[in-house]
Amino acid sequence: MARKLLLDKAHVPGITTYDVYRREGGYRSVEKALKSMSPDQVTEEVKKSGLRGRGGAGFPTGMKWGFLAKPEGVPRYLVVNADESEPGTFKDRYLMEFIPHLLIEGMITASYALGSNRSYIYIRGEYVWIAEILENAIEEAKANGWLGKNIFGSGFDCDIYVHRGAGAYICGEETALLESLEGKRGNPRIKPPFPAVKGLWGCPTVVNNVETVAAVVPIINEGAEEYAKIGIGKSTGTKLISACGNINKPGVYEIDMTISVEEFIYSDEYCGGLPTGKKLKACIPGGSSVPILPANLLLKTAKGETRMMTYESLADGGFASGSMMGSGGFIVLDDSQCVVRHTYSLARFYRHESCGQCSPCREGTGWMEKILWNIETGKGKLSDIDLLWDIQRKIEGNTICPLGDAAAWPVAAAIRHFRDEFEWHVLHPQEAQTRNYGLMHYADPIHVPNSVMA
Amino acid sequence: MSLRFSDNKLKEVQQIIARYPEGRQKSALLPVLHLAQQEFGGWLSPETMDYVAGLLQLQPIEVYEVATFYSMYKLKPVGKHLLEVCQTGPCMLNGSEAIVDYIYERLGIRPGETTADGLFTLKTVECLGACGYAPMLQQGKHYREHLTREKIDQLIASCSGQPASAHH
Numbered sequence: 274m275a276r277k278l279l280l281d282k283a284h285v286p287g288i289t290t291y292d293v294y295r296r297e298g299g300y301r302s303v304e305k306a307l308k309s310m311s312p313d314q315v316t317e318e319v320k321k322s323g324l325r326g327r328g329g330a331g332f333p334t335g336m337k338w339g340f341l342a343k344p345e346g347v348p349r350y351l352v353v354n355a356d357e358s359e360p361g362t363f364k365d366r367y368l369m370e371f372i373p374h375l376l377i378e379g380m381i382t383a384s385y386a387l388g389s390n391r392s393y394i395y396i397r398g399e400y401v402w403i404a405e406i407l408e409n410a411i412e413e414a415k416a417n418g419w420l421g422k423n424i425f426g427s428g429f430d431c432d433i434y435v436h437r438g439a440g441a442y443i444c445g446e447e448t449a450l451l452e453s454l455e456g457k458r459g460n461p462r463i464k465p466p467f468p469a470v471k472g473l474w475g476c477p478t479v480v481n482n483v484e485t486v487a488a489v490v491p492i493i494n495e496g497a498e499e500y501a502k503i504g505i506g507k508s509t510g511t512k513l514i515s516a517c518g519n520i521n522k523p524g525v526y527e528i529d530m531t532i533s534v535e536e537f538i539y540s541d542e543y544c545g546g547l548p549t550g551k552k553l554k555a556c557i558p559g560g561s562s563v564p565i566l567p568a569n570l571l572l573k574t575a576k577g578e579t580r581m582m583t584y585e586s587l588a589d590g591g592f593a594s595g596s597m598m599g600s601g602g603f604i605v606l607d608d609s610q611c612v613v614r615h616t617y618s619l620a621r622f623y624r625h626e627s628c629g630q631c632s633p634c635r636e637g638t639g640w641m642e643k644i645l646w647n648i649e650t651g652k653g654k655l656s657d658i659d660l661l662w663d664i665q666r667k668i669e670g671n672t673i674c675p676l677g678d679a680a681a682w683p684v685a686a687a688i689r690h691f692r693d694e695f696e697w698h699v700l701h702p703q704e705a706q707t708r709n710y711g712l713m714h715y716a717d718p719i720h721v722p723n724s725v726m727a
Numbered sequence: 728m729s730l731r732f733s734d735n736k737l738k739e740v741q742q743i744i745a746r747y748p749e750g751r752q753k754s755a756l757l758p759v760l761h762l763a764q765q766e767f768g769g770w771l772s773p774e775t776m777d778y779v780a781g782l783l784q785l786q787p788i789e790v791y792e793v794a795t796f797y798s799m800y801k802l803k804p805v806g807k808h809l810l811e812v813c814q815t816g817p818c819m820l821n822g823s824e825a826i827v828d829y830i831y832e833r834l835g836i837r838p839g840e841t842t843a844d845g846l847f848t849l850k851t852v853e854c855l856g857a858c859g860y861a862p863m864l865q866q867g868k869h870y871r872e873h874l875t876r877e878k879i880d881q882l883i884a885s886c887s888g889q890p891a892s893a894h895h
Contacts, residue, residue, distance in 0.1 A: 358854060360816050360817055360854040360858065361817050362856065362858070363858050363859055391748070397856065398761070399855050399856070401868040434746040436758065437757065438757065439797035439799040440797045440798035440799035440852075441796065442853070442854070455751070455753060455754055456754045456755065456756035457789075459796065474748070515858065516859065517820075517821075518821070518858075519820055523858075523859035523860070525859065604816065604817050604858070615816055618814065618815060618816045618819045619815070619816050621814075625798075
């Protein structure tokens, strides 16, 4: 049984209320930090824990905190990124809905470390009811002295506010999020300056994902060393994985990063396998932006090693034969699914969500969507497949923010691993309207040439 | 101007502004637009947007550029019940297209259309973060998840049978 640090208490009856949360040991990390640690000691502890950003990029959290500029007389801000809109990802929603005080507790401790007296939760606008749950939790925390002025005589002031977005994937990108929090369109900013120097209202700011901030609680309670003992290598601690698609038990699972992908998919403790009679065709292990992998490369790396649910193992092989942990949005496709149609759906998503600032992304995402639709509906040409490859190459790396890459990678990976399915659509336009390509040879090991471009 | 928040709602606007440091009331724009849309008929008319601009001491263009950026703000009137079906990858894998087709079968409307009686508007939207509970739709502030034809039937019946606002 895996160890749970975030969700172990999530289903205690009444845990959304302050009284039950406190009775179950809640807010101990704030007590410990305020009474016995300096802000820098809290940051040090987070550094030592090896915690990496849980939003998608996997950047070391303690290091990010260490970059925060601290000029005299200028306020600093902690902003929690609860915009959660990467397709396949619904873990933060789960945490906030079932154990909201864990996020508030983590925020107070993190705000103390960073010197933020006013911290914000930027939550996606559609999560209306979760914003209400969080506002209740904040009020309860305040009524019990954990927020406000001079918290328990420590001299530290902190307030937390919830800010609802209004429907825009791009606002999950931290500088777009800050623009949105300032009441503007969510257009990402050119970096540098980084938010650590110039963030919210031009002040030094740390933007962290919900799960990242929640993880600060067990790190402070149990100590960085205990936390870092869980996991393999640089993948320390536990990770929330939201599993969806064609599996028996979709849902949010907290894993310690020591299990294999195969165990995660087929074990009854997690996804519970695929529906009867269906076979695993492909999987996007870390949210829609990361490369899709065919079944054979998902369960084993190109070197034939067991692929594990860790940052390193999921990325093993680079983009030629690997993928990424990303946001932990684990999407499974069975053999009745069409990779072309699915890729089209994702391309449509990125076209819709492109903010329009950068031409390669604004134009390219629309072209990719149209070309994929043509191929899917039997109007494609073989040269369209190369054209798609060309377009995605020209988007990747040529935009202000990573949405360009996020739009390019799914298309690139689909063509890289499923090119014959695209070609079949072009060569058999009539048949492709009546049935799907199916599994074909994907269940068997396929040769991955060294020359495949990353 | 005829358009005005009630005193209670004006108090709420002040509370929203107070979440941000002094002089940063522009930050209140997104939440105040949500409130305005809820209060003034489920969409943002130019008149509504101008009113919000005045409240927050912004230029009208600052409000228009925000209102046109975010998908939750509606720039045209919508039916009493707005059904927003998620169509992105994970929902598609679980049959969201069949849900859209079934709503057409029941109500005769395609995405972007409103029924003649003004009761329902159907829209397709991109990922709402309910991928594990697919297929799903958003109806006002509620997520309707694990959709089936039966659940759509029930939803339509409850919306048609009893008075309800699109926002509650």
